[in-house]
Amino acid sequence: MEELQKQVIAFRDERNWKQFHNPKDVALSLSLEASELLENFQWKTSDEALTINKENIKDELADVVIYALLFADEAQIDLAKAVQQKIKKNALKYPVEKAKGNKSKYTEL
């Protein structure tokens, strides 16, 4: 993940784009890319979407991750560490013995 982040930052800096990238606008772009990923599933089942739109789905998912890496850099977040801490928090919210085979939200477990 560090290696990918370096490539994404190099891409940004070669184009001198950091000046445009305040965290609010990067979070907005991340949200737009997540919608573009979801758009591939509009009026479709998962199987239909993956059969017809696989290449675009791959690209949009990559864009989501690219913006996540840029956002982490802008907001000075160690992304790998943040993910690991969040998995631990989620494990407390969703203990295996309560959540196993259960799709309820933690507030309803």
Place this chain on the structure above:
Amino acid sequence: MEELQKQVIAFRDERNWKQFHNPKDVALSLSLEASELLENFQWKTSDEALTINKENIKDELADVVIYALLFADEAQIDLAKAVQQKIKKNALKYPVEKAKGNKSKYTEL
């Protein structure tokens, strides 16, 4: 990134949640988490948001990445490879000599 993905998948499988995780619903959840990240910036500047909401911003960003890793697993996408291929595509769409210091979309460069 592989290591993180293993942890995320282990979390899912311990809870026997794969049965609920079709790609469409995972993409939908990813989009919701991206909105929750963005919500931290509602009616705020980047600085205000990062001062007040830093901890929540970190958590929501992590959730976005967790869903991206789950989605990649469901849709059988090699995420690191997809990101690197997308960076290459973006480099063709935004050549340094045209895009440097310019925030226009590639269709307007």
Place this chain on the structure above:
Amino acid sequence: MEELQKQVIAFRDERNWKQFHNPKDVALSLSLEASELLENFQWKTSDEALTINKENIKDELADVVIYALLFADEAQIDLAKAVQQKIKKNALKYPVEKAKGNKSKYTEL
């Protein structure tokens, strides 16, 4: 719709909130409310969601429309007229004889 818009604007102006309501931030809020509506359907079928979350669904849908009315005011758009014009545009993109019983996008009809 005009009557509803008057009520929404009166609500805003009694609180002296126009100063915060630039169109970009209102569009951002509209998008967040649309996500909160969608969140009611996360990991659920339509029927499950409407059975469990009907009251919240009603509220979030209303918030979407409230922000649409505010946005129209900020951006000086006649909303009823814009909707009627868009229905006409859509009718050209999706002629009855081609689109009947067909969920394809107009680019694929």
Place this chain on the structure above:
Amino acid sequence: MEELQKQVIAFRDERNWKQFHNPKDVALSLSLEASELLENFQWKTSDEALTINKENIKDELADVVIYALLFADEAQIDLAKAVQQKIKKNALKYPVEKAKGNKSKYTEL
């Protein structure tokens, strides 16, 4: 609003599209259209966006309202009534004397 909803429903029914329109997929489409509206403001100020993209902004806003009207029909919600009830709820959450000139969320007033 009733008149607009009739037109939107007539448009749908002439194309025999009700069969595709379960509330979950309509809510998903509404959320996508809200993102497309917001996309007009990506990397732009409100003024820049409204100067350059006014026509598209109008269309995307109309699409949001069209999906809101369809959703209300599918989910059997009286939209005008829902909006008026929500304005009343909001008035309780944001009493004028506390909220005047204050952009804080109601939980922080």
